[in-house]
Amino acid sequence: MAEDYTKQIHRCFNCGYCKFDSTYSEFNCPSYVRFRFDTYSTSGRLWLINAWLRGEVQWDEHLGEILYTCVTCRNCAEQCIMRFSNDLVDWIIAARRDMMEKEQGKIPQRVGSFLEEIYRIGNPLKARMPRGEWADGVPGYSKGAEYLLYVGCLGSFDGKAREMAKSIATLLGLAGVSFGVLGDDEGCCGNEVRTLGEQTLFELLANNNIQQFRELGVRKVIAISPHSYHAMKNLYPALGADFEVLHYTQLLEQLVRDGQLKTRDTQAKVAYHDPCYLGRYNGIYDTPRQVLRGVPGLELVEMPRERQDAFCCGGGSGNFAMDLLEGSRDSPNRVRVREAYESGAAVLAVACPSCLTMLTSAVESEGLDDKLVVSDIGQILKQALVT
Amino acid sequence: MADISSALTEIVGKGYVSQQAQERYFYSQDPGLMQPHEPDYVVLPASADEVQRVVKLANEQKIPVVPRGGGLSLTGLAIPQRGGILVDMRRMDRILEVNERARYAVVEGGTSEGRIIAYLERHHPTLRHSIPDAPPQATLVGNAAIHGQGRLAQQYGFTSDMVTGLEVVLPTGELCKIGSCSMSPYWFSKGPPLPDMSGLFLGWIGTSGIITKIGFKLYPRKKLRDVETFVTDLPDLIPDIVFKLTHLEMVEDINIWFQPLPLMFKGNHHMDIYLTGDTDEELEFKRRMVWNALSEYIEAKDGGFMWLMPDVKPTFMEMPQKSIARFADVRKGGGFQYAGPIILVEKYPDCARKTEELGSKYKLGYSVMARMIGRGHCMMFGFAFTFNRANSDEMDRVRKALDEAIEFSLEHGGLPWKPTVDEQRAAMDMMDPNTLKLFGKLRKALDPNGIMNPGNWEVS
Ligand SMILES: Cc1cc2nc3c(=O)[nH]c(=O)nc-3n(C[C@H](O)[C@H](O)[C@H](O)COP(=O)(O)OP(=O)(O)OC[C@H]3O[C@@H](n4cnc5c(N)ncnc54)[C@H](O)[C@@H]3O)c2cc1C
Ligand code: SF4
Ligand code: SF4
Numbered sequence: 001m002a003e004d005y006t007k008q009i010h011r012c013f014n015c016g017y018c019k020f021d022s023t024y025s026e027f028n029c030p031s032y033v034r035f036r037f038d039t040y041s042t043s044g045r046l047w048l049i050n051a052w053l054r055g056e057v058q059w060d061e062h063l064g065e066i067l068y069t070c071v072t073c074r075n076c077a078e079q080c081i082m083r084f085s086n087d088l089v090d091w092i093i094a095a096r097r098d099m100m101e102k103e104q105g106k107i108p109q110r111v112g113s114f115l116e117e118i119y120r121i122g123n124p125l126k127a128r129m130p131r132g133e134w135a136d137g138v139p140g141y142s143k144g145a146e147y148l149l150y151v152g153c154l155g156s157f158d159g160k161a162r163e164m165a166k167s168i169a170t171l172l173g174l175a176g177v178s179f180g181v182l183g184d185d186e187g188c189c190g191n192e193v194r195t196l197g198e199q200t201l202f203e204l205l206a207n208n209n210i211q212q213f214r215e216l217g218v219r220k221v222i223a224i225s226p227h228s229y230h231a232m233k234n235l236y237p238a239l240g241a242d243f244e245v246l247h248y249t250q251l252l253e254q255l256v257r258d259g260q261l262k263t264r265d266t267q268a269k270v271a272y273h274d275p276c277y278l279g280r281y282n283g284i285y286d287t288p289r290q291v292l293r294g295v296p297g298l299e300l301v302e303m304p305r306e307r308q309d310a311f312c313c314g315g316g317s318g319n320f321a322m323d324l325l326e327g328s329r330d331s332p333n334r335v336r337v338r339e340a341y342e343s344g345a346a347v348l349a350v351a352c353p354s355c356l357t358m359l360t361s362a363v364e365s366e367g368l369d370d371k372l373v374v375s376d377i378g379q380i381l382k383q384a385l386v387t
Numbered sequence: 388m389a390d391i392s393s394a395l396t397e398i399v400g401k402g403y404v405s406q407q408a409q410e411r412y413f414y415s416q417d418p419g420l421m422q423p424h425e426p427d428y429v430v431l432p433a434s435a436d437e438v439q440r441v442v443k444l445a446n447e448q449k450i451p452v453v454p455r456g457g458g459l460s461l462t463g464l465a466i467p468q469r470g471g472i473l474v475d476m477r478r479m480d481r482i483l484e485v486n487e488r489a490r491y492a493v494v495e496g497g498t499s500e501g502r503i504i505a506y507l508e509r510h511h512p513t514l515r516h517s518i519p520d521a522p523p524q525a526t527l528v529g530n531a532a533i534h535g536q537g538r539l540a541q542q543y544g545f546t547s548d549m550v551t552g553l554e555v556v557l558p559t560g561e562l563c564k565i566g567s568c569s570m571s572p573y574w575f576s577k578g579p580p581l582p583d584m585s586g587l588f589l590g591w592i593g594t595s596g597i598i599t600k601i602g603f604k605l606y607p608r609k610k611l612r613d614v615e616t617f618v619t620d621l622p623d624l625i626p627d628i629v630f631k632l633t634h635l636e637m638v639e640d641i642n643i644w645f646q647p648l649p650l651m652f653k654g655n656h657h658m659d660i661y662l663t664g665d666t667d668e669e670l671e672f673k674r675r676m677v678w679n680a681l682s683e684y685i686e687a688k689d690g691g692f693m694w695l696m697p698d699v700k701p702t703f704m705e706m707p708q709k710s711i712a713r714f715a716d717v718r719k720g721g722g723f724q725y726a727g728p729i730i731l732v733e734k735y736p737d738c739a740r741k742t743e744e745l746g747s748k749y750k751l752g753y754s755v756m757a758r759m760i761g762r763g764h765c766m767m768f769g770f771a772f773t774f775n776r777a778n779s780d781e782m783d784r785v786r787k788a789l790d791e792a793i794e795f796s797l798e799h800g801g802l803p804w805k806p807t808v809d810e811q812r813a814a815m816d817m818m819d820p821n822t823l824k825l826f827g828k829l830r831k832a833l834d835p836n837g838i839m840n841p842g843n844w845e846v847s
Binding site for chain 1: 402403407409410413414458477478500501505508522524712715719720722775776777
């Protein structure tokens with residue numbers, strides 16, 4: 001792929017369709033919105049990468065920052081009007097990989113430490129506690145269980161995301177699903193590592209997981225993070241994986257439909273934020289909404305930018321931890337919570353631990369603490385449950 | 388230099404000034420074929436006040452200032468020929484007012500066409516503006532600053548004809564209002580009945596000031612819109628057909644295209660005739676009028692209406708029409724450029740033949756796209772050639788073809804539209820000497836230090 005991108009990248013016309021949502025109402029590339037120099041847009045990156053390949057621009061910290069503030073949200077791939085649109089984000093990732101090699105490992109400091117932490121301690125959050133600590137009372141995976149619940153690094157270590165993992169585990173338990181978690185034995189899924197251009201480390205992590213799952217006889221995985229869902233479902237098979245992968249909202253939707261989870265009347269105005277890795281990457285837009293619609297009394301409102309047009313929270317490609325886009329009113333997570341608030345919602349529902357973390361912190365920065373609550377679909381469902 | 392950088396930071400805030408190699412590289416060019424030239428600084432102002440302060444600083448320091456919108460002119464008009472401060476206007480993108488009854492809107496100077504399209508669609512669905520086929524990040528001011536033409540050009544003229552007022556930072560730093568807004572709260576006229584000074588800024592490609600607000604006319608948006616495509620292999624008939632169609636005063640937009648690929652298009656001139664109506668009856672009536680007007684050509688078997696397959700039609704109905712930008716990738720090369728003189732419609736056959744000739748002479752992929760302006764008053768004739776960015780030889784051949792195309796159109800009485808620096812010189816060489824003298828005096832009076840987009844329209 002890395003070689004291929006060098007022969008294609010000059011094809012970007014720099015027309016800028018990729019900056020928008022499909023209606024052109026807003027700029028929809030999170031890093032362009034944050035920085036507003038064209039260099040931080042898709043075409044800016046592609047033209048700079050091309051210039052670097054031709055020796056017209058040299059690597060420096062600033063080029064690194066421009067490259068790594070792409071959060072791989074795929075809005076550009078959705079909106080680019082050219083035949084190569086589908087490959088755009090892969091080109092950026094390939095260039096990161098290529099630069100890492102050709103520039104002898106020069107990468108922005110925050111990216112370096114993100115990768116190092118994963119390599120050294122298995123998570124990018126600098127967390128030193130046991131990975132399975134969150135899972136107190138949650139069944140461990142044992143051979144024969146139908147599902148493995150995979151919670152990922154955020155689900156294991158981040159406060160909010162741990163609550164999310166816990167809620168999902170509780171719901172599965174209440175619905176009588178046969179499942180278990182790996183706890184201390186779980187490893188990073190590697191999706192962010194891959195998008196940051198560290199393909200070797202990604203393959204190492206993925207192969208470890210595949211081997212471990214195989215040894216345990218895992219046939220079905222429920223991923224709480226759309227990022228892990230994407231990696232395991234779409235990228236692991238090329239490395240030999242043959243298990244089924246579900247996002248947790250897919251299973252919840254089934255359980256609600258089958259009457260295994262029943263909810264009571266819950267008056268709330270809820271906006272749903274489509275995570276990039278569930279929506280644009282995997283085309284799953286309706287399932288999470290169906291779960292929410294299944295709660296009686298809950299009013300689902302749509303933000304102006306939804307589904308294919310959803311505005312990313314800015315957490316992708318490791319930015320939930322590195323947060324290279326922080327520090328401004330125009331940081332994407334802050335823009336997004338304002339949009340949610342303006343849509344009249346009191347609850348912003350998410351289906352991704354990265355979104356949960358990013359948007360929760362934005363609510364605080366925007367001073368919306370008592371006006372807007374960010375909550376994962378599992379938590380919403382759990383609160384509405386008839387027990 | 389460090390002083391200028393910190394002065395600029397003081398004005399627009401940290402994070403909105405760059406002297407870095409990457410921004411200088413990117414803003415040194417546009418998607419076309421002009422020679423790049425780097426700015427020394429790129430700034431992103433958020434208000435007219437900030438723009439004023441930047442311009443005042445530039446005057447003190449005698450350094451160039453170049454405003455830029457979407458940077459999509461393709462002819463390098465926002466390339467800072469002499470370096471200096473590149474002002475990317477797009478943080479100033481608020482829609483300030485829509486006066487529904489008086490059918491005008493006022494927006495900030497960096498507002499994209501895309502945002503205006505979406506805003507009107509959502510909040511004022513009975514109104515529209517003249518949308519060019521430039522990608523949606525093009526700004527309305529950028530379009531007016533080059534006398535662009537949009538979907539309503541056949542009915543109402545150039546985008547600049549539709550302007551209803553301006554707020555401009557003059558080259559000396561004063562903020563100035565032009566038109567009714569200079570003495571009234573309303574932005575309904577760019578000049579009349581006052582002396583019309585808008586002409587000092589419209590079409591001046593950023594050489595006479597920085598437009599920070601623009602008022603522009605909105606027009607009725609009918610509920611229905613459709614297209615009929617008339618095809619003929621006889622280019623000599625086109626001026627006559629346009630005359631008949633424009634006489635009807637019933638069609639919205641008339642675009643003519645002609646290209647050798649895919650093969651089924653070869654040799655045929657396609658006239659896209661757009662119709663609008665509030666009811667099926669209205670649309671049908673107009674359609675019938677169009678068919679009647681062209682029946683003689685159909686009977687003589689000189690042309691006919693093409694049936695547009697349902698999956699193709701949406702491409703024709705898009706605004707902006709994405710297929711224009713897609714031309715850049717027909718040969719997987721990422722580039723195209725067109726010479727687009729404004730010229731009489733009667734020159735269509737000669738221009739079309741010239742495009743074919745240039746295509747085969749320079750072995751280039753070509754396409755003709757012509758848009759009618761006014762009721763047959765003139766047209767923008769686009770001699771378009773595609774190129775591969777990774778093939779410098781092909782890029783050179785396109786440059787040569789474009790030069791020849793412009794030379795040809797000037798010889799045929801045309802005017803260069805959004806002219807490159809070289810084309811500006813050629814135009815000035817041909818201009819009446821007293822006109823040129825007046826032009827020079829105005830420039831000097833407005834911009835005594837010569838800081839505004841220097842290199843462009845420089846009267847020696
Ligand atoms: C695929 C494609 C299709 C196109 N189709 C059309 C079409 O149908 N009709 C048409 O008219 N054009 C068309 N264009 C040409 C061009 O893109 C448009 O005219 C566009 O509107 C220019 O706007 P911009 O914001 O990109 O201007 P820019 O290129 O940024 O600027 C144009 C000029 O205006 C000056 N300028 C910019 N902002 C200001 C300001 N605030 N104050 C003063 N001066 C300023 C700049 O210095 C420059 O000289 C097309 C281009 C492409 C690539
Ligand atoms: S990525 Fe596609 S849409 Fe974006 S500028 Fe390049 S060609 Fe245009
Ligand atoms: S993937 Fe998202 S952040 Fe990256 S360039 Fe595309 S739109 Fe911008």
